[in-house]
Amino acid sequence: xxxxxxxxxxxxxxxxxxxxxxxxxxxxxxxxxxxxxxxxxxxxxxxxxxxxxxxxxxxxxxxxxxxxxxxxxxxxxxxxxxxxxxxxxxxxxxxxxxxxxxxxxxxxxxxxxxxxxxxxxxxxxxxxxxxxxxxxxxxxxxxxxxxxxxxxxxxxxxxxxxxxxxxxxxxxxxxxxxxxxxxxxxxxxxxxxxxxxxxxxxxxxxxxxxxxxxxxxxxxxxxxxxxxxxxxxxxxxxxxxxxxxxxxxxxxxxxxxxxxxxxxxxxxxxxxxxxxxxxxxxxxxxxxxxxxxxxxx
Ligand code: GDP
Numbered sequence: 243x244x245x246x247x248x249x250x251x252x253x254x255x256x257x258x259x260x261x262x263x264x265x266x267x268x269x270x271x272x273x274x275x276x277x278x279x280x281x282x283x284x285x286x287x288x289x290x291x292x293x294x295x296x297x298x299x300x301x302x303x304x305x306x307x308x309x310x311x312x313x314x315x316x317x318x319x320x321x322x323x324x325x326x327x328x329x330x331x332x333x334x335x336x337x338x339x340x341x342x343x344x345x346x347x348x349x350x351x352x353x354x355x356x357x358x359x360x361x362x363x364x365x366x367x368x369x370x371x372x373x374x375x376x377x378x379x380x381x382x383x384x385x386x387x388x389x390x391x392x393x394x395x396x397x398x399x400x401x402x403x404x405x406x407x408x409x410x411x412x413x414x415x416x417x418x419x420x421x422x423x424x425x426x427x428x429x430x431x432x433x434x435x436x437x438x439x440x441x442x443x444x445x446x447x448x449x450x451x452x453x454x455x456x457x458x459x460x461x462x463x464x465x466x467x468x469x470x471x472x473x474x475x476x477x478x479x480x481x482x483x484x485x486x487x488x489x490x491x492x493x494x495x496x497x498x499x500x501x502x503x504x505x506x507x508x509x510x511x512x513x514x515x516x517x518x519x520x521x522x523x524x525x526x527x528x529x530x531x532x533x534x535x536x537x538x539x
Contacts, residue, residue: 285500
């Protein structure tokens with residue numbers, strides 16, 4: 243399972259802390275060094291780890307904690323609180339336009355990250371909330387992406403707008419908007435093409451869609467299994483096209499956890515949801531506090 247190795251290491255550090263009645267500054271510093279190692283091994287961004295340990299240390303090394311009733315427990319509590327903070331504290335939502343006004347959500351990400359699957363998962367979530375959702379098949383390059391979206395849309399009972407693979411994504415997006423306006427859709431989710439690596443054509447195409455269609459929320463889908471790469475992808479997408487938040491997929495796998503812990507700190511953008519499997523129901527709201535509890539055990 244995700245985070246297993248990180249959890250195990252942190253639990254060992256905590257066990258040592260708990261076993262000590264009194265703590266010295268040196269005890270805390272040793273423990274934090276171990277926390278630092280564990281986070282680095284979990285592929286958390288180096289700068290993020292450094293700042294995290296500094297923040298914890300500032301709060302943990304002091305008379306209040308050292309002279310308190312249960313200093314080990316206090317240090318553990320501080321680590322927990324700082325970890326929640328690292329992931330954004332609050333649960334973030336995709337912002338919808340007020341009332342019945344249409345909200346346009348553009349899904350972006352590298353090929354294989356889980357964009358098309360996640361678009362259909364999201365559509366199901368919004369449908370459950372009583373929204374009329376249109377999925378737009380804008381990934382005209384990956385073979386089978388359109389058909390995949392159609393199949394998943396059908397499973398979700400959500401209409402899929404497609405013009406095949408002979409039109410440009412921009413034209414498809416514009417036509418989809420007209421269709422949505424005529425038919426009173428509340429939410430339009432545009433699937434876009436990913437490439438294996440970040441490239442200029444992909445960025446240019448996304449920028450072009452944004453220039454031609456009012457996109458209210460740009461959501462980046464990243465694969466948690468790719469660790470620091472996921473964080474670098476998020477940073478680049480945010481700098482190039484501007485993102486509003488991230489959906490982290492494949493958290494059901496044996497990811498080491500680095501992406502979940504670094505993305506917010508590196509990009510300043512929240513994680514909206516976590517993909518927890520291949521089934522269309524496997525999408526969970528991202529709760530920083532629950533995630534921290536899961537990691538810390
Ligand atoms: P796209 O190229 O970004 O559109 O990626 P796809 O939506 O086609 O997904 C790529 C693969 O990842 C597919 O086999 C999906 O079933 C799988 N996938 C997507 N999200 C998740 C997830 O949260 N967990 C797991 N285990 N697999 C996922």
